[in-house]
Amino acid sequence: MQVTIRDAAETDLPAILDIVNDAILNTTAIWMVHTFDLENRRAWMHERVSAGYPVLVADLAGTVVGFSSFGDFRKGDGYHHTVEHSVYVHRHHHGKGVGKQLMPPLFDRARDLGKHVMIGGVEAGNTASMHFHKALGFVETGRLKEVGWKFDRWLDLALMQKTL
Template sequence: MEVLDESIRPVTLDDAEQIAEIYNYYVLTSTITFEEEPVAPAEMTQRISEIQATPLPWLVATRDHRVTGFAYAHKWKARAAYRYSTEVTVYVRTGLGNSGTGSRLYARLFAALKAVGAHAVIGGVALPNEASLRLHQKFGFEKVAHFKEVGFKFNRWIDVTYWQLTL
C-alpha cells in the first residue's frame, strides 16, 4: 500500500500531539516500546525539544497535514567517545504498515545523520517484530546483540535485539 503525496520534513513542536497519538497506540497495544503509560503531548513536546537542541534529526512524514509517521535519532551513550554513535527509532501511524512510510523516513534520516557526521547507527528491536526486523535488514543493519528477557510488559518477558549500521 503506497502512500501517495506524502512529504517528509523536520519535526515542529506543533507535531507533538499527532506524534503522541501515533506513539501511544504502540504504548497501549504492543511491546514495540517498553513504555507502559501513554505520553501526553506536553511530554512529547519536551522530547522533541531535547532532540532539536542537538544536531540530530527528527523527521515526520505527512499527508494532507496529518502526520503519518516519525523517525529520529538520539545519542547512543553520554560519554564523549560515543559522540559519533546514535540510536534511531521509527513509528508509523496504525493502518499504514507496509506503506513505505517507515522506509522513506529511514532513508532520509540516515542521509541527515551522515550529513551531521554520525558514524554508527544502532536500532533496538523488541521481539517479536518481523516488520522492524525486515526494515533494519533492508537498510543493511547487522544484528550485533540479543538480550533475553530484559523487558517485562503485558505480563510477559520480552527479548530485545540490537542492530547496527555503519554509515
C-alpha cells in the same frame, strides 16, 4: 504511498503523541506502560532539536502518518559517533512504504553530523520491525535475553546496527 518527509513542527506534536501512545498501549515496540502527554513529547522534541538532532515526520497531504528521530546511543565522549534511532508509522498506514521513506533522510542527517553508526533496539519478536531494519541494511549484532517485561512476558532486545 508517497509522503513528504520534513522536519517536525510544534503543531505536529499531537499526531506524534497519538502514534507513540498507540504503540505504548498496543505493542512491544516501546517498553513503556503509561502513555505520554503532550508536554513530555514537547520536551523530547526540544531536547532533540537543541542537540542538533532531527525529528522528521511523514506528511500525507497535511496529516502526519509517521515519524523518525535519533539521539545519543549512550553517554560518554567515546560514543559520540553512534546514535540510536526510533521510527513509528501510524498503524493504519503500516506496510505502505512510509517507514522506508522516513529512514534515508535520517541516515543523511546522521552522516551530515559526522555520525558513523546507527543502532535500533528492536524487540526481537517484533517481526515487522526486524524485517524492516534488515531491509534497510541493518544487521543484528547482539541480542539481550529477557531484559524487558511487558504484557506479562519477558522480552529480548535485538541490537540492529547500520554503519553509515
